[in-house]
Amino acid sequence: MGDMKNYESRTAKSRRLYSRSSNVFPGGINHNIRFFQPYPFFVDSAKGKHLNDIDGNRFTDYWMGHWALILGHSPKPVADILATQVRNGTLFGTVNPVSVELAETIQKLMPRAEMMRFSTTGSEATMYAVRLARAKTGRRVIAKAIGGWHGFNTTLMQTVNYPFESEEGPGLIQDEGQYVESIPFNDLEASLKVLETIKDDLACIIIEPVLGGAGCITPEDGYLQGLQEFAKKNDSLFILDEIVTGFRMSLRGAASIYRLEPDLFTLGKIAGGGLPIGIVCGDKEIMSLADPISRKDKEARCAIGGGTFSANPLTMSAGLATLNFLKKNPGVYSKIDRLGSMARKGLEKTFAEGNIQCKVTGAGSLFLTHFGHEQVKDATDVATSDRNMLTKYHLALMADHDIFFLPTKMGAFSYVHEESDVKKLLAATQEIVSSGILRKKK
Ligand SMILES: Cc1ncc(COP(=O)(O)O)c(C=O)c1O
Incomplete structure (x- = not known):
């Protein structure tokens, strides 16, 4: 059990291929967290x-392509359209109609995406968003x-x-960090104190509505609203990074759930249907700062928007x-949210019955287990929780139960998961708890 x-x-x-891979990629990987x-x-x-x-193993996936694959791997509506699009051309390097259709679809769902x-x-997308904020406000600090x-x-x-x-x-020189200030997630008072000290040069606040990579942390009531209020009063921009949450927490994004009105927001992942994408969007006046037609003079124009593969027809399709599937099937959200809630409750119960201190965080279809802390409300709580135990737990699920979480990263339900998958996850967790391996040193 849990035996590697x-x-x-x-x-x-895989072991042999990883050895070859290590000769051609630093660390053998092309995204640091994939090792x-x-x-x-x-x-x-x-x-x-x-x-x-x-090697012929088959894993039930809860990583789901960095949480991008809300309909599962290679869903039929996407696979079909891609097969047609591949025949019609993969990269035109010109403007194309489907990019306009996708943009209009996003705009209808999220009217704040004026452009x-x-x-x-x-x-x-996030780099462009903060650049636009600096262009709009003439200030430097993010x-x-x-x-x-x-x-x-x-x-x-x-x-x-x-x-x-x-x-x-x-490689990152200190000067680059001098115009970035960090605030403690979910501590409004302390965050406002920091913001107060930089307010004269504060271009924007950029924030994920739910901390994703940092450990699946939901916002406490009033936290995001408090930041937004400060930004608006201070003529700074409020930017919501919805690259994970957009089209995952709802068709209208986390902004609608937490009743936020960001000046700009970023999308990605699900919006590309499993192909590479980022989107910066929001207020028309701010986005227009990047308009190369009306702002011919480069000194008046915010320099965003290159990319050989931007708006390529495969991603657009x-x-x-x-998005069309999600629009037609609102049941996707009720299903994945129900599975998420079952998993969060079930995992906490299973660990509690095994006398293992555990907190399962998340919202909707997203969830992550944390050991050793009673409360997990920010990235520091996550980082100082028992990460070794979490790694052991995820490795045991993978090695002995064919259930894949990218070790220590949050899991996501997709439309293709079923209640029976949650039951399997809970049964596997129960076995791992009973085996005692989580308590053993190394
Ligand atoms: C909230 C958030 N913003 C931005 C990014 C970066 O997106 P990409 O990996 O497509 O560059 C990610 C990726 O996981 C993310 O989770």
């Missing part, structure tokens, strides 16, 4: 809720949450990894097919 020898004996091909001990399994196909690895720009990654993750762009790569107060590493 079992994993290693089942993944011999886990002893080595990750290599996937060569995925369908529905399953990941199939090169938008498509990019290829979420990291670009406030973000401690532990907040907005992608790998240089501007926002600050206070991402614990210990949060230290530098994020060589996949995104449109996904």
